[in-house]
Every structure is written in structure tokens, then in C-alpha cells.
Amino acid sequence: MRYLAAVLALVLGGVALFVGIAQQTIWAPSQTATATITQSLDKAPVTLIRPDVQAISKEPVDFTITSDNPFVAALGRTGDVDAWVKGSAYNELTGIEKNGKDNSITAAHHDGAASVPAPASSDLxxxxxxxxxxxxxxxxxxxDGPWTLLLASKDGKGDAPVNVQVSWADPQETPWAVPLIVIGSILLLIGLGLLGWAISKARAVKSGATSSKTVLKRTRAKVAATSSATAAILAMAVSGAVPANASSTSPSPSESAAQSSGDSKAYPIVMPQQLDTILEKVATAVNDSDKANDDKLLKTRAGGAAQSLREYANSLSRRQYQTEKPAAIQAGPVRSAVVPTDGAFPRKIMVVTQASTNDTPQVLTLQQANARAPYLLMNAVPMIGGAEFPGIAIGDQNVAAISNDADGLVAKPNDAVNALAAQLSVARANRDKFESSTFIDETHSYQDELFKAGKDARFFIKRTADPKITTSFRTPDGGAVVSAYISTTTMVRPRVAGSTVTLDAQTARMAGKSTTKDGLNINSVEPVVLYIPSAEAGGKIRVIGGSVLQYEANIVSRTAPTD
Structure with missing residues (x-):
């Protein structure tokens, strides 16, 4: 009977211990949950995976996406993705419905056009x-903020993938594992104790009292040793019974939806790594077009003043004029970035780049006309020696694109540009409005030399700025940085009928003759960047950057108008 109790305790203890450990190992429930799309969806060129799908877990969520054709997965801010997809059909994955092991992705189809642009080309x-x-x-x-994952075929014309499986960490508890391990260990100890006691009793009957005492001592020693070993096993089992991630919790889809829908914070229209990619694309296209004098390639990444200036330079280069071409665009590093948080289109940004300390920093103005358009280089202006550009980081909430007639400055942007145009033409005009500038001084010196060389001619200079090209931004200190493009016509007229005007070599080649008794119009452009202090701070306008390109000279009547 003694042996029966011991064996029963050992068997029950072994079974309980095995089941408890098995629940933590070979029988342990999966710690990963999955969900798939169970409903039928119509074909569409785009599939959108919304933030609430990702919000199923605080831990990173894995998406296994399968398609019969090549496709692109792109991550963008939800507002940007919606603007890019607008007008096209798409399937939208909005969340996950939990139903034990049979979790499903909620989805909906939206009608629209059957294609989208090639997604990989987007700057968003x-x-x-x-x-x-x-x-x-x-x-x-x-x-921070809501993000959406976009799936589309590589060319935007095929069907977007809808075979999507979502996987996330989903810790499952096994509440009976630890109790079974403990109970099993105790039963084993009891069984071993009963077995040892039974053996000692049996030996005592055969060996007498003295032998019985000796056997009992040895048996107790064995039981103590066995108990220690079993206790060690028990400690190991208990310490490994609770998964390290058992305490993690996941927000419900409804909570995540509330968080994303209540998010009213403004975010920069481009992220740092996104800006780097855009600048690299712009620099590559513009610099390649410069080398090949390719206006068609130029148009893919340039517009406004930058396109106009470089088309003039390409034309001169094709005709083999010995003129200095505009400086190559430096993609980075970025030294300062004026990046607004207003996501309305068109979007405008201004950055200062400098490849190395040996290179002249450049002020680049870029614009994106709409969600599907690329960012175009609108103006590229080298900074002048000694000039300073405000240090601005991406994400500064005090930065914004402003009207060219904005108040709160010592001068409205349009007025400041017009004042500079007048000051460059006539040294005494608006002299008190501008800080000392090498760009202004060098312009005046060139014009003075021109006037002295042309003793038999009269000179009239007309500068105009195109307000459609002027771009202005509010800076964190309340001032403004302004990118502008000034067109200049220098009109040369003989002082008296019959007088001869001699032209310099470059102008003579453009005009087709080295001397003339008629009039002459010389056209050039001057891209510039200004800093305008706030009205509260006061001070003078500062010329940050500027350059000049003479692109044309035409013979005209001596009596041609000069106004």
C-alpha cells in the first residue's frame, strides 16, 4: 500500500509537471496574431493601408504583400497620399476586426480612374x-502624425496588390501552466518521500532496529538530495513560465482612430530625408541638362527664373559663346531650410546648400504645383561674400510662405525687390534702405566703367521684377526671405546722329557687328535673394545673394524708345 501511494504521487506529479511545461513550450499558443482580407474587392490601381491597421499593436507590425506583378510600396503622410490618389480608384484597408484566431482586415473599394502616374516618381x-x-x-x-502605406503597380497602370496579411505580436497567457508545474513538483516530492519511507520500512523489517536506523538515515539523505534537485527544477520552471512580453498591451482600433482623428498638429511639408532625395533628383536633372544644353531635360526639374536663366545659358552655349554658365546645383548638405507646414498647393520651400567649405553656398527655391507634380527648381542664387542667411531647421512652426504684399516688415516683398531694382540702376536711389553689399557695389562699378567707355553714347538702364516669380517666406524672427528675378535692359544710343558706338567682343557677337551708328539694347537677368527685417525689429534690407547673366544684344533704331 505504501508503494502504491508513492507510485500514484509520482505518476500524477510527472503528468502535471509535463503538462505545465508543455503549455509553455510544445503546446504553447502562438504569440503572433494575423489578419487577412476576407471580403471580395474590385480591381483598382492603388491599395491604401491606413494608420488604424498599423495601430493594432504598439510593436512594429509586419505586412506580407503578395502580387503577380511588380509593385511599389510607398510611405507618405495621409494627407499627401490622399491628394496624390484623388480622382483614381483605390481599395482602402481601414482597420482590423479581432475575432479570436479569425481576425480580418476591414476594407472598402472607391471608384475612380483606372490608372495613376508611376508611383516611384513622386516627391511625396x-x-x-x-x-x-x-x-x-x-x-x-x-x-509624428498619421501615415498611410500606398501600394501600386510599378507603372501605375496595373492592378494594385490586395493579397495582404498583417502580423503583430499578440502575447497569449497560459494560466494553468505555473500551477501545474508547482503541483507536479510537489507531488513528485511527496512521491519520492513516500517511496523512500516505504523502502526504509521494508529494510527495517529485514535488518532489525540498528540496520533500520542506518537505512533510515541514508534514505533521509537521499530524499534531501532529491528534494534539493527537484526544488532547483521547480525554480527553473517557474522563472521561465512568464513570457517577457506578456505585460505588453495593444490599443484598440477605436482608440487609435480617436488618436489619429484628433490630431490637429501641423507638420512640415517635407521630411529631412525626403528633402535630400528631392534635391538629389533636381540637381541631377538640372546639371545633366547644363552639360548637354538640353532644354527638354531642364523642364523636368526647373521652372520660373531657373528655367529662364538656364535656357538663355544653353542657347549661348549651343552657339559657342564663351560665357560662364550658371553654377552647378549643389544637392547638399543642407545648411538651412525654410520648410512651411501648410500643406496647400502649390507648395514652396527654400534651402541653402553647400557641398563643401570651398564652394559658394546656394539659395535654392523649389515649388510643387500639385500632388502629382514634381518639385521644380524655381530660382538658384549664389550667396554673396559676407552675407548671412537665417539658420532655420525643418519643422519650425514659425516658418510660412507669405504674400509678396505681406505687412509687418520694413518693406513689403514686392516693394523691396522694386527698390533694389531702382538702387542697382541709380546709385543714389533707395540708398538708405539697403545694407552695404558687394553685389550692389560691383553692379555700380560695372555700369560706371560702361558709361566711361561709351563717351559717344548715352545709356539708359531699365530693371523690372516679375512679381509672379517672386517668392517670399516668413522667418522665425518675424522677418522674411525673398527670392526674385530682375530683368535688365541696357539701352545704348549714339549721342548725335552719325556717332559710332564700339561694342565689346561678346556684345558684338550677339549683335552681329562690332560697331554701330544705330541704337543697341543689351538684355540680362539678375536672380537675387533678400532678407527683409520685421517692422518691429527695424533695420535695413540685406542682399543675401545675386548673379548676372547677359544673354542678348540687339541693334535697334537710334531713336528707339528708352522708357
């Missing part, structure tokens, strides 16, 4: 990845 994405058929994407957002 902060990250993108191409796949030939299957991709495992781990969703991690680069910044």
Missing part, C-alpha cells in the same frame, strides 16, 4: 520600396 514619399512579387514590410513611421 518619405520611403519607398519595389518588389517583384512578394514583400514583407515592417511598418515604422518616421515622425
Amino acid at each position: 514619399w518619405v520611403a519607398q520600396q519595389e518588389s517583384q512579387g512578394q514583400m514583407v514590410h515592417q511598418w515604422t513611421v518616421p515622425d
Whole structure:
């Protein structure tokens, strides 16, 4: 009977211990949950995975995306993605419905056009990845705010993937595992104790009292040793029974939706890594077009003043004029960035780049006309020696694109540009409005030399700024930086009929003759950048950057108008 009790305790203890440990190992429930799309969706060129799908877990969420055709996965701010997709059909994955093991992704179809532009060419994405058929994407957002993952065929014309599986960490508890391990260990100890006691009793009957005492001592020693070993096993089992991630919790889709829908914070229209990519694309296209004198390539990444200036330079280069071409665009590093938080289109940004300390910093103004358009270089102006540009970081909430007639400054942007045009033409005009500038001084010196060389001629200089090209931004200190483009016509007229005007070599080649008794019009352009202090701070307007390109000279009547 003694042996039966011991064996029963050992068997029950072993079974309980095995089941308890098995629940933590071979029988342990999956710690990862999955969800798939269970409903039927119509074909569409785009699939959008919304933030609430990712919000199923605080830990990174894995997306396994499968398609029969090559596709692109692109991550962008939700507002940007919506603007890019607008007008086209798309399937939208909005969240996850939990139903035990049978979780499902909620989805909806939206009608629209059957194609979109090639997604990889967009400047709106902060990250993108191409796949030939299957991709495992781990969703991690680069910044605060709502983000959407966009899926589309590589050319934008095929069907977007809808075979999507979402996986996330989902810790499952096994409440009976620890109790079974403890109970099993105790039963084993009891069983071993009963077995030892039974053995000692049996030996005592055979060996007498003295032998019985000796056996009992040895048995107790064995039981003590066995108990220590079993206690060690128990401690190991208990210490490994609770998963390290068992305490993690996940917000419900409704909570995540509330968080994203209540987000009213303004965010910069481009992220740092996104800006780097845009600048690299712009610099590559513009610099390649400069080398090849290719106006068609230039138009893919330039507009406004930058396009006009470089088309003039390309034309001169094709005709083999020995003129200095505009400086190559420096993609970075970025030294300062005026990046507004207003997402309305057109979007405008201004950055200062400098490849190395040996290079002249450049002030680049870029514009994106709409969500599907690329950023174009609108103006590129080298900074002048000794000039300072405000140090501004991406995300500064005090930065904004402003009207060219904005108040709160010592001069409205349009008025400041017009004042500079007048000051460059006539040294005494608006002299008190501008800080000392090498650009202004060198312009005056050139004009003085021109006037002295042309003793038999009269000179009239007319400068005008195109307000449609002028771009202005509010700076954090309340001032403004302004990018502008001044067109200049220098009109040369003989003083008296019959007088001869001699032209310099470059102008003579442009005009087609080295001397003339008629009039002459010389056309040039001057891209400039200004800093205007706030009205509260006061002070003078500062010329930050400027350059000049003479692109044309035409013979005209001696009596041609000069106004």
C-alpha cells in the first residue's frame, strides 16, 4: 500500500509537471496574431493601408504583400497620399476586426480612374520600396502624425496588390501552466518521500532496529538530495513560465482612430530625408541638362527664373559663346531650410546648400504645383561674400510662405525687390534702405566703367521684377526671405546722329557687328535673394545673394524708345 501511494504521487506529479511545461513550450499558443482580407474587392490601381491597421499593436507590425506583378510600396503622410490618389480608384484597408484566431482586415473599394502616374516618381514619399512579387514590410513611421502605406503597380497602370496579411505580436497567457508545474513538483516530492519511507520500512523489517536506523538515515539523505534537485527544477520552471512580453498591451482600433482623428498638429511639408532625395533628383536633372544644353531635360526639374536663366545659358552655349554658365546645383548638405507646414498647393520651400567649405553656398527655391507634380527648381542664387542667411531647421512652426504684399516688415516683398531694382540702376536711389553689399557695389562699378567707355553714347538702364516669380517666406524672427528675378535692359544710343558706338567682343557677337551708328539694347537677368527685417525689429534690407547673366544684344533704331 505504501508503494502504491508513492507510485500514484509520482505518476500524477510527472503528468502535471509535463503538462505545465508543455503549455509553455510544445503546446504553447502562438504569440503572433494575423489578419487577412476576407471580403471580395474590385480591381483598382492603388491599395491604401491606413494608420488604424498599423495601430493594432504598439510593436512594429509586419505586412506580407503578395502580387503577380511588380509593385511599389510607398510611405507618405495621409494627407499627401490622399491628394496624390484623388480622382483614381483605390481599395482602402481601414482597420482590423479581432475575432479570436479569425481576425480580418476591414476594407472598402472607391471608384475612380483606372490608372495613376508611376508611383516611384513622386516627391511625396518619405520611403519607398519595389518588389517583384512578394514583400514583407515592417511598418515604422518616421515622425509624428498619421501615415498611410500606398501600394501600386510599378507603372501605375496595373492592378494594385490586395493579397495582404498583417502580423503583430499578440502575447497569449497560459494560466494553468505555473500551477501545474508547482503541483507536479510537489507531488513528485511527496512521491519520492513516500517511496523512500516505504523502502526504509521494508529494510527495517529485514535488518532489525540498528540496520533500520542506518537505512533510515541514508534514505533521509537521499530524499534531501532529491528534494534539493527537484526544488532547483521547480525554480527553473517557474522563472521561465512568464513570457517577457506578456505585460505588453495593444490599443484598440477605436482608440487609435480617436488618436489619429484628433490630431490637429501641423507638420512640415517635407521630411529631412525626403528633402535630400528631392534635391538629389533636381540637381541631377538640372546639371545633366547644363552639360548637354538640353532644354527638354531642364523642364523636368526647373521652372520660373531657373528655367529662364538656364535656357538663355544653353542657347549661348549651343552657339559657342564663351560665357560662364550658371553654377552647378549643389544637392547638399543642407545648411538651412525654410520648410512651411501648410500643406496647400502649390507648395514652396527654400534651402541653402553647400557641398563643401570651398564652394559658394546656394539659395535654392523649389515649388510643387500639385500632388502629382514634381518639385521644380524655381530660382538658384549664389550667396554673396559676407552675407548671412537665417539658420532655420525643418519643422519650425514659425516658418510660412507669405504674400509678396505681406505687412509687418520694413518693406513689403514686392516693394523691396522694386527698390533694389531702382538702387542697382541709380546709385543714389533707395540708398538708405539697403545694407552695404558687394553685389550692389560691383553692379555700380560695372555700369560706371560702361558709361566711361561709351563717351559717344548715352545709356539708359531699365530693371523690372516679375512679381509672379517672386517668392517670399516668413522667418522665425518675424522677418522674411525673398527670392526674385530682375530683368535688365541696357539701352545704348549714339549721342548725335552719325556717332559710332564700339561694342565689346561678346556684345558684338550677339549683335552681329562690332560697331554701330544705330541704337543697341543689351538684355540680362539678375536672380537675387533678400532678407527683409520685421517692422518691429527695424533695420535695413540685406542682399543675401545675386548673379548676372547677359544673354542678348540687339541693334535697334537710334531713336528707339528708352522708357
